[in-house]
């Protein structure tokens with residue numbers, strides 16, 4: 045489903061606010077008919093995770109029930125009514141006025157249900173049962189039986205996710221009612237190509253069976269149009285843009301693409317979205333955007349903030365872009381799940397290069413639940429590519445973070461995922477991030493090698509020079525074996541804010557800053573290393589574990605409340621941020637003052 049928008053043919057109602065909430069630790073709600081409205085509820089904010097709003101439920105992962113009442117205007121009784129959830133972690137089952145609408149599995153991707161039959165003019169009740177429990181047959185998994193083949197340096201945690209971030213639960217992004225005209229546009233896929241003169245924009249439209257579409261592309265002096273009929277509800281049109289204003293990190297030029305449908309000459313639906321004209325390619329050991337080599341400078345990050353947990357918080361999104369731009373970053377990876385659609389929109393506008401990652405973190409390949417996990421990984425890959433394919437900021441798909449791929453079963457499964465992503469979107473490189481270094485056999489079928497490496501922390505802790513030497517060796521070995529572009533997608537050290545030590549010592553701000561500086565120096569000295577993402581932009585909440593004081597991962601270069609540590613100042617110096625950056629790149633000229641992405 046397209047991102048919900050209001051226009052002359054489409055209506056929206058945002059259901060954010062205080063909902064009713066009831067935890068269901070005994071899992072009695074289904075049998076007791078809570079779908080008709082859970083009893084004895086407390087207020088809860090939506091969107092947001094429940095764990096830090098209601099501290100007695102911090103470690104409770106579900107099931108739990110949400111309910112909200114809303115009034116529908118009588119005028120809304122035409123067309124098709126959808127209820128759209130931008131994300132719910134992890135399982136959601138939804139009823140309107142007691143009628144079951146459907147269920148969805150997976151914590152970070154949108155879904156919608158048709159509520160045309162169930163809704164009525166006047167008062168309505170929407171009920172959602174959310175189950176965020178961790179299990180081996182979910183993705184990401186939890187409760188994974190320990191095995192030497194699946195070893196992961198960060199485990200084990202309480203709650204027992206096979207990943208290093210807190211398993212926040214609930215309705216974490218916006219919920220909206222969307223009123224669409226009958227036969228509305230369902231999907232628009234935009235694929236720009238720079239082959240031939242100018243730029244070619246291929247637009248595929250789904251929906252609108254029996255109608256005609258007018259497609260326009262406007263901006264930067266261009267005003268192009270094409271016409272197509274949709275007898276069976278699909279059509280592809282092509283527009284050639286002479287002298288295109290290309291999208292790039294330095295000049296994030298966007299055009300506006302609009303599709304307008306009419307039937308018998310009567311207009312009945314339209315949808316507009318920004319598009320960027322650019323292409324991405326791997327050429328030997330280089331990553332190219334518009335034929336020019338790029339080098340990624342940036343971070344892994346988390347959607348994480350006090351009280352709201354993993355809830356959608358627009359001010360934090362703005363602040364995080366300010367922080368990244370302040371240090372001179374031009375890139376991030378959506379570690380370790382798809383970020384909000386609004387975050388992706390701003391990446392397009394700011395000119396960030398994004399490695400877009402599915403929620404497949406901590407994957408293991410032992411038999412228990414393997415078939416189901418594989419199905420879910422494929423479903424999430426499909427859903428992510430469908431959601432984000434029109435964003436120029438996405439320069440690669442990452443299909444897993446640190447899969448425990450030593451088992452022989454792993455390779456065929458990972459290859460199937462890579463093949464799936466390439467068949468859905470042949471225009472972008474596909475990758476996964478691994479901690480196995482040159483032992484990662486899956487790199488053979490990835491376009492770009494993404495290495496997560498903690499020399500100076502989990503290995504060679506306290507020994508910065510040894511860490512630098514080992515990283516240098518490992519990069520050269522990987523390069524000799526694969527001859528592909530390499531991105532150092534994770535490296536860093538925990539630094540407890542305000543803890544200082546000279547000479548530098550692990551957990552001090554000095555140690556974190558010097559280690560990052562030294563490892564970046566190594567990465568920079570290798571022409572085939574095309575990017576470096578420091579782990580992490582900000583400190584973030586994780587499960588409790590002996591190596592996680594305060595239930596926190598302190599590898600942020602900013603604190604959880606977004607104050608800089610020494611490492612943030614260091615990066616600002618290294619990445620060459622200029623003073624007085626405009627908050628939004630209003631024009632390409634102003635944007636040209638920002639770093640050109642040529643070094644990291």
Ligand code: GCB
Pocket residue numbers: 198207208380445446479496534579597599
């Ligand atoms: C990793 C993981 C990341 C962890 C990080 C750490 O390799 O990909 O999720 O948070 O290490 O700090 O241990």
